[in-house]
């Protein structure tokens with residue numbers, strides 16, 4: 001039998017999703033009402049006000065001159081991207097599929113940049129016609145862009161994505177430093193710039209992205225300082241002063257017990273000093289940061305329902321209609337070295353005081369499909385709503401929805 005104990009409600013750390021009459025709410029709507037409105041579970045729900053609040057917080061603490069771009073791959077839901085397009089300064093994308101969504105928002109193409117290794121001739125051609133900034137990942141790509149732009153009679157806007165000679169320390173995912181499939185090694189950039197000057201291309205600047213999911217202010221600031229110093233040294237070889245330098249981002253969010261949320265004030269004060277030094281040398285160059293996870297990650301939840309509850313040799317299993325096919329990251333299979341539990345709530349039993357230890361699993365026929373291991377939660381029954389927090393970034397679009405042939409979940413922006 002399950003261990004039963006009487007104590008205070010056991011809730012995961014929850015920010016921004018208040019409880020009303022024992023139920024979790026999203027944008028003021030109780031979970032059961034939202035589920036009724038959507039008509040089926042599982043689903044993802046994103047709260048537009050929480051996203052706007054996060055951007056407002058960034059504007060408050062980060063330097064006024066710093067431009068904020070949204071990296072669409074974190075959450076490419078068209079309604080989310082449209083909402084972002086009205087509150088950020090630009091969109092960064094990594095495919096022509098994302099480009100179509102970005103252009104539909106009405107955002108000025110000059111404020112949209114397209115990065116990604118392995119852009120095909122077809123994709124380059126579409127991006128040139130669209131007038132977005134192409135972040136070039138190799139010399140070969142530059143030659144292709146120059147040829148295609150000439151054919152179209154367009155002067156393409158280009159930036160060089162630089163693979164720096166340093167890395168972002170203590171990142172969840174490193175994407176710069178050492179050998180990489182991303183960008184042009186910094187030592188090759190001067191010769192590439194020399195060639196660029198011979199081509200009929202509009203040089204916009206540099207893109208230097210080092211990594212993702214970092215929760216250490218001092219590592220982030222150290223990298224930002226090195227990044228801007230690298231941009232200054234490379235700018236000497238450019239045909240014109242860079243209009244923009246995109247210094248990446250990498251701001252992480254707190255997923256797990258013990259994770260400390262980033263202190264935006266510390267980051268803002270540090271960045272302000274670093275940018276002041278940079279602007280002494282390049283006064284008219286815009287500094288851009290691009291963030292995905294930090295802007296939307298905390299604002300989303302993934303909701304599934306308990307289909308079955310059973311006990312196996314003393315362990316209780318809540319089997320849900322969701323799973324890793326919708327939320328790969330929560331199952332611990334999206335680049336994590338060890339699986340840790342996301343914050344979870346039984347969303348229709350927020351004021352239930354009786355708790356038990358449970359394992360939450362999905363409906364897939366694979367032992368990888370785990371959403372919560374040995375979690376102490378309010379006692380749940382079949383039909384209850386299981387909510388996973390911190391699901392606004394790298395959720396649905398980063399999951400193998402075709403695996404095992406279950407239907408895809410819905411998504412709503414509330």
Ligand SMILES: *Cc1c(COP(=O)(O)O)cnc(C)c1O
Pocket residue numbers: 071073074092115209211212213248249250251290291292293294393
């Ligand atoms: C993935 C990616 C981002 C966004 O990273 P987050 O950790 O979600 O902020 C930004 N820029 C580039 C080039 C990326 O590939």
